Amino acid sequence: MNVFRLLGDMSHLLAILILLLKMWKTRSCAGISGKTQILFALVFTTRYLDLFSSFISIYNTTMKLFFIASSYFTIFLMYSKFKATYDSNHDSFRMEFLVVPVGGLAFLVNHEFLPLEILWTFSIYLESVAILPQLFMVSKTGEAETITSHYLFALGSYRLLYIFNWVYRYYFDGFFDLIAVVAGCVQTILYCDFFYLYITKVLKGKKLSLPA
Amino acid sequence: KDSSAKKDEL
Secondary structure, X not given: OOHHHHHHHHHHHHHHHHHHHHHHHHOOOOOOOHHHHHHHHHHHHHHOHHHOOOOOOHHHHHHHHHHHHHXXXXXXXXHHHOHHHOOOOOOOOOOHHHHHHHHHHHHHOOOOOOHHHHHHHHHHHHHXXXXXXXXXXXXXXXXXXXXHHHHHHHHHHHHHHHHHHHHHHHHHOOXXXXXXXXXXXXXXXXXXXXXXXXXXXXXXXXXXXXXX | OOOXXXXXXO
């Protein structure tokens, strides 16, 4: 563990807590893409299958359990409790356009052709594009609530911090995982446009609005 | 590229 990975995990945790807080306080999931949340639940489910078979640390296990539980709880809130506030008209990104190609790629490009490894690879590739329905929804609605932009900033920062973690681990541990690094860079690049808007607008107290 | 190392990242 290094400071970048710890900050990254905390940023990820913060993002999830911000989202839950937003939905709980406003009793609404307006502006949030349910499809992205479904993809995140799929990411965690396929990535943490070794939850019971390999023990790394208490921290690792509790974080995995929290990520899995919170992702399904978020889906429950969006599609059940606060269903009336779910904006399905603007959440129209076709998930199959992401899941199918990513599934195929995971079969073709992986470290080992084993079920657990292919599922882990699928999860890494899927996570890199899972935010697209959410970004697509923000671009369709043309704006996002300020708390939603904080959620996206924390979520985008987590994988950016992980990139620093991989640089650190490469030089200090000699650890390097090309698949995770490439997917992590793609994932972070997808946020660049949003990062720019967040820093130039939201941090100046303005609302996040995309040029129509 | 010891990616096969135990998956210790979240």
